[in-house]
Amino acid sequence: MQLKTQNKTKNIHIAEVLSNKKLSDDTWKLTFKNKIIAENSKPGQFVSILCEDLLLRRPFSVANAKDDTFEIIYKIKGKGTKYLSNLKNGDFTDIIGPLGNGFDVENKKALLIGCGVGIAPIVFLSKRLEKLGIKHAFVACSQTFIDIGGHCEGQSDNASVFITEDGSAGLKGRLDKHLENIINEIKPEKIYTCGPNPAMEYISLTAEKYKIPVEVALEREFACGTGVCMGCVIQIKENGKPVNKRICKDGPVFKGSEVLW
């Protein structure tokens, strides 16, 4: 038989680990080297990493991409993330991506809210907005302080706020204690967020009160991550009717007002 040859780049890559750094007790940052992934990644998109001995790949939001390197931020939760935490500089990983649709970046004064490990795409988005000169405030909420590094260095007009439940940095308490104050102070024209569903639901409902559009980056366990298995579907309001959308392929970014939480 005559085999047809590939006419475009295959979206499976080998990426080299450049560093694996602890950000807090259980949160880590991995930096990889791969030019294709780095050049093509947009904030909100994810990569799917093959984790030795596990049947399924694990999805992670891209947390930054620059030149030929990109980063992910992960929390050690199960076997996949445990495997990642053992990766050392110079190790090679099998990665698919970038996958999914990123945030729809608009030239509007923005409020960025990342909760827990959901901070990953928000850090990336903040860097992109800075580059584009779009004014924004950055809120990082977590149980305890996650040292994401000076992502807003030298950008005095872009405020960044930390909210920690244990008060280890910035404002103490949960997001719901502070969100309305922050909205009133910043007066954003658009909100971008990623985090646990209850947090994103709260942010979407609050923003609705202020008539501010919200984009949320959702997460759920994926089987394929490429849109074929229908394992990750969520219901979205489309023309007033609920329809199934795949988080991995149709998302992971959706309009907060359209998600049926």
Add this chain to the structure above:
Amino acid sequence: MVMNNLIKPDTSVKIGKLKLKNPVLTASGSFGYTNEYDEFMNTANIGAVVTKGITLNPKTGNPQPRIKEVKNGLINSIGLENIGIHEFLKKKLPILKENGIDFVINIAGENIDEYVQLAKICQANNIEAVELNLSCPNVKCGCLEFGKDEETLYKLVYEVRANFEKTLIVKLSSNVSFPEKIAKTAEKAGADAISAINTVKAMNIDINKNYKSFKSIKGGLSGGCIKPIALNFIYEIRQHIDIPIIGMGGISDFQDMLEFFAVGADAIQIGTANFTHPDLSEKLVLELNSFMRQQNYASMAELMKNLRGLN
């Protein structure tokens, strides 16, 4: 120059009236409808794509949770979410044709009449091959139940056969007491081939941290952990039927594929492994070609004969 470079192996296999360019297919539900995996491989290079299970009317499927990874396996409870046969013919069939992709349509009904209607539609649209999904464990009526009871199975396959002239493949579940009886029934009723196994009925339990309750998911188990079940099922039915068998269940590399050939499969399907290695099916085609070249096999029949120790 070595001798074996002269041999150009013929990897083709015949499944009913269907001649496939090689024995590597992708399993229903693990590969979408058409060329969704073209960003990872050239879909036209594999034997055939078996489409996602298609019903008469679109289906929205089951509520969450739909998937759960277990040790070397995956439990799914998708519930046959699909676009329906009419949308498939309108939107997906042209893509398959334009890209020169060989395919089998997997159809599922809630009752015999629905299967017959689907068969008639496939016949009218000159579809070359249909796989009857009689074994989906995730829908309330139909599917699995048809695959369990010999009398109903006979009636169903017979009726579909009467309305569909091209290649008819019957997909069986391993959740039966007497695999050989079920397989023979399908053959007698007019099936051109058997495909097996579908996912295995399974359940996962996550006990809450306070030990006071648990979360659960019931569905169909796939992946490496079901390979021994699949191999045994195929081995058992092979001795009782003459029609070809398309084997599947946990195949994730070349060696796995050969094991299925050894127990009697004429072709194989890749399922869950597509999720992890989306280019696997094309890779297996390439590996099969070079393996046959190296080992001086001119045809699949020769390879099978050797694997089964028949010479």
